[in-house]
Each structure stands twice: as structure tokens, then as C-alpha cells.
Amino acid sequence: MINSAIDKFTLIKDSIPLVQAIEYYGLHPIKRGRYHWIKCPFHNDKNPSLAIYEESFYCFGCGAHGDVIDFVARYFNLEPLEAVYRLAEDFNVPLPEERRLTKEEKKKIQQRIRQKQEEDKLYNDFLKAVDETYDYLCELNHLYTKIKQAISEPKDMELSEFVEACHEQDLINYWLDLLLEGNIQDKLFVVEEVKQWKLSKKL
Numbered sequence: 001m002i003n004s005a006i007d008k009f010t011l012i013k014d015s016i017p018l019v020q021a022i023e024y025y026g027l028h029p030i031k032r033g034r035y036h037w038i039k040c041p042f043h044n045d046k047n048p049s050l051a052i053y054e055e056s057f058y059c060f061g062c063g064a065h066g067d068v069i070d071f072v073a074r075y076f077n078l079e080p081l082e083a084v085y086r087l088a089e090d091f092n093v094p095l096p097e098e099r100r101l102t103k104e105e106k107k108k109i110q111q112r113i114r115q116k117q118e119e120d121k122l123y124n125d126f127l128k129a130v131d132e133t134y135d136y137l138c139e140l141n142h143l144y145t146k147i148k149q150a151i152s153e154p155k156d157m158e159l160s161e162f163v164e165a166c167h168e169q170d171l172i173n174y175w176l177d178l179l180l181e182g183n184i185q186d187k188l189f190v191v192e193e194v195k196q197w198k199l200s201k202k203l
């Protein structure tokens with residue numbers, strides 16, 4: 001039993017090139033120098049810092065590493081043996097002493113994959129919201145600069161408008177800083193704040 005499990009692992013590793021598997025699951029390795037690179041799916045990676053070698057990967061950002069089975073297991077949140085079965089199925093590698101997955105096992109794998117896809121979607125929606133909020137605040141910032149220029153010498157009547165423009169612009173710049181430099185929590189906070197702020201201003 002133990003031997004056949006080891007055989008399965010070796011067989012999968014020998015049959016499926018890592019870079020091919022990574023491509024198959026929707027990531028886009030780019031060739032740079034001797035190796036392929038991708039943006040690491042295991043941390044918030046801005047530039048490709050995960051190197052794909054012949055049979056292993058290593059992320060210079062977060063230290064994630066392993067072989068094709070480790071990659072698929074971690075990427076889809078599967079047990080190593082489940083990753084072996086998944087790879088075997090996706091790449092048509094017949095396993096020794098092949099047995100079909102039970103309904104229960106298949107269901108479990110499907111659930112985890114669905115969960116992973118939902119998480120990816122949530123994260124992508126979040127990134128989109130951050131981009132949109134950032135663009136919106138930049139536009140607004142520009143607008144307030146114009147307003148302030150137009151009222152360069154505020155008379156009494158315009159004074160409150162001028163003060164408000166200054167105040168709003170401080171707030172906008174604070175938000176822009178957080179969107180650029182902040183962590184995920186900060187960005188979430190700004191996206192929500194701006195949403196509320198827009199509502200309160202009826203913008």
C-alpha cells in the first residue's frame with residue numbers, strides 16, 4: 001500500500017513537467033534567462049518572483065517551494081494524494097493499481113476547487129475596486145485643485161467653500177496614500193470609506 005502510494009508520486013512527477021502543469025491551471029509562466037517565472041499565487045506578488053525549475057519551484061518572495069504535486073496541492077488546497085489523482089486525471093496519466101475516486105472523494109475535491117475559485121474571484125473583485133477607487137480619488141483631487149485655483153483669493157462668501165475644498169483634499173490625499181502604501185486591511189478600509197463618503201455626498 002505504502003509502496004504503491006510512493007510509486008504514484010514518482011510516476012506523476014516524472015510524467016508531468018512542472019511548467020506545463022502551471023500553465024494548464026491558468027497561470028502564465030514567462031521565460032526569463034534559464035527559467036520560467038510567474039507571479040507567486042501564494043503571496044501578494046507584484047512582480048513574478050516564483051521561479052520554475054525543471055522539477056521544482058521556489059518563490060523568492062515568500063519561500064514557497066516544492067514539486068509539481070506540492071504546487072497543485074497548495075494551489076487547490078488539496079492533500080498531496082488528492083493532488084496526485086487530480087494531476088493523473090487532468091494529464092491522462094494512468095496510475096498503477098488504478099482505482100476510481102469514490103464519489104465522496106470527488107465531491108471533496110470539487111468543493112475545494114470551487115472554494116478556491118470563489119476566493120480568487122473575491123480577490124480579483126477587490127483589486128478592481130481598489131483600482132476604481134484610486135482613479136476616482138485622483139479625478140476628485142484634480143477637481144479640488146481646480147476649485148482652489150479658481151478661488152485663489154477667497155472672499156468672505158467663498159471662504160467656506162475654499163476651506164471645504166482644502167479639507168476634502170487632505171482627506172483624499174490621505175486615502176490615496178493608503179491605497180498606494182497600505183496593506184490589504186487599509187485598502188479595504190478606504191474602498192468602504194469612499195463608498196460611504198460618496199453616498200453621504202450623493203455623488
Ligand SMILES: [Zn+2]
Pocket residue numbers: 040041042043045050059060061062063064
Ligand atoms: Zn510567494
